[in-house]
Amino acid sequence: MQFAHVFGHQKVKEQLIRNVENNRLPHAQLFIGAEGSGKLGLAIALTQYIYCSQRTPTDSCGECSSCRKISTHSHPDVHFTYPVAASKEISTQYLENWREINASTTYFNAIDWMEAITKDGNKTPNITREETRSILSRLSLKPFEGEAKTLIIWMPEYLKNESNALLKIIEEPPQKTYFILVAEQSKNLLPTITSRTQLTKIPKYSFEETKAFLDNKYGLEKSRLEQIARLADGNFRVATQLVEDNSTDYGPLFRDWMLACYRNDLKSVSNLSDKLHAMGKNQIQLFLSHGIGILRECMLHQTIDNYQINAEPSQVDFIQKLSTTLNAFFIEKIYSQMNEVIYHLQRNANPKIALFNLSINIRYHFIRK
Ligand SMILES: [Zn+2]
Incomplete structure (x- = not known):
């Protein structure tokens, strides 16, 4: 995913690009944005920008081998952690579902994700102790292709104290390892996460942006477009569902x-x-x-x-x-x-x-x- 494919958030994009260009990319970053904002898209676009072999001052190329692998969630040095539904399960078991849901939208929430992997949105999401172990072993390997390894943790709200070992390496990351945590609200995060990461706030989309998004995607007539934009209140997930x-x-x-x-x-x-x-x-x-x-x-x-x-x-x-x-x-x-x-x-x-x-x-x- 290129930055160009993430709707809006221009200021955030410029800041992220500046950090990479000036070699001042923090090792552990926390993106916080409300449901239906572009936070996950931005995390993936940033990762692609870091790895791209032909990046420009404004975006990744979208065509080199790294870009292609990252956009299909198949780069061997880019790892994802996300909640699963049962204890003892780990994220990689659901990689196919993860690719599938990301191919259709990056505005999904934990309920959509639970529905995607269990057909039951009422299941409680959980980042398991086993996931922590699996991540630690994957991050201990040397990078396969590039120089760096990246772990994107989606919904770190579900990390519990038992994930201490993971929190410890976020604090003292191995060489050339980047962590990008993508959360909805800070209030449910372990205090160790907020103290060990650099925060980027992803603002809620405005009414005008929601209208433009809906207009681009569905071309609705004006009154319905405005009504849905008002109801959605900057949440692109809700906006999409209200249309569909x-x-x-x-x-x-x-x-x-x-x-x-x-x-x-x-x-x-x-x-x-x-x-x-x-x-x-x-x-x-x-x-x-x-x-x-x-x-x-x-x-x-x-x-x-x-x-x-x-x-x-x-x-x-x-x-x-x-x-x-x-x-x-x-x-x-x-x-x-x-x-x-x-x-x-x-x-x-x-x-x-x-x-x-x-x-x-x-x-x-x-x-x-
Ligand atoms: Zn590229």
Whole structure:
């Protein structure tokens, strides 16, 4: 993958290239970027730039033998560590799946990855003790082709204290060994990781960038493009799924859920949690993203005079009504609780319990006349 194939992030790209050109590439780097940002693409593009035999001041060539091997994830000196689903398993067992998912997108998250390797997005991801051993033995070998070895660790959030040996070599890396850790949030990283790596923050994509991305990829009509860009909130993974998942209309489902919470109708809340649980974690995330979009419109409708609600015509009336039953403070609260649930679903939260608990919290926030 060349830098040119990673959407946007121009400033980050320039900085990474400068580091290579000035021979000031840190041995251990940590890329942190929200879900659906270009962080994994940038890590791979940087690696390709380091190894490329004909790089230019702006990019790798994309054609030399190193570039070709890295872009197909088959360079013998470039290693990947990513979570797996069962104890005792190691990343290389899933190299084919890794190549396959990367060939289609680099915006996938841990749920997509679990689905790719186990057909079950509810499985808990894990970087195993065995993986640490396997990595240490692979890194102890001399480089096969170039001068350097690189290890890209995707989602180091799943590294545990038992990976101490790996953390130790990140601190004192063998000669000519680069580590690039690609994470979503710093709060779930072991403190040893954040203290031993140089941080590069990968910013969330802007609304304009999301529109441009969707326009390039799908060429949607303007109002739908804007609506999806707004819902996706800079997350290209969600944006892609919202375009491709045409079949589910989350509007009525969200309306029923809010109504059940408003009416304190726990039986309906429980039924809805069951229904969503059966749809799977990915759909729940899209459902909550839809809800977050609705709440954002409620907030804008409440605070800006004559605000034109930006939603499907069928949702406008609902947004107006919902705005009268929630005050701005509580909308914000529910908004962040929904984001929290999305975050925890990717860890090991049980979707049914998470949704039920969220409903219990939401029902306290309604203004009942
Ligand atoms: Zn090249």
